[in-house]
Amino acid sequence: MINRTITDNDGVKRYLITLNVNGDARTVLVKGNAILANVLRDELNLTGTKKGCELGDCGSCTVLLEGKPVDSCMVLALEADGREIITIEGVAVNSKLDAIQESMINHAAIQCGYCTPGMVLSAKALLTRNPHPTEPEVREAISGNLCRCTGYVHIVEAVLAASEGRLAPGEHEYPREEGDSI
């Protein structure tokens, strides 16, 4: 819900909106053409959301909007007004990494790390709606997230391992606690 509009001396209209980011209501003043990725990074200092192509091709800017992965470079901040957004900063809970994050570390699924925030969020959306995906389903879920470094094999293994509650092959299982989310 747009709280109010303000027109500058230069005639530019700005909108006071509220983004529900990682569980917090954040009110920001944005231009009508402000892009969500830029507002998250520049106004809210949530720089874990990366920008690559800014064309909706690479997925590095992926965030969850109402639980669904979206390219935040292709979403107007106004469109996200009043809606729930999860960025990579909101994935770990009380400093405890999500199982997908742990698994990606344990499977060496990160090299430069630029794709990782978007990759984690796409994987998280998948495991939330489908806790036990097949390998093709994992590959499909992350197909919008390009990685220049890893070749995807370790990433796919990491997501599958997280879905199965295990660490790297041969290692012990996650000490899952009741209520843990993946």
Ligand code: FES
């Ligand atoms: S920066 Fe958004 S899809 Fe590439």
Ligand code: FES
């Ligand atoms: S780890 Fe470098 S782009 Fe994926």
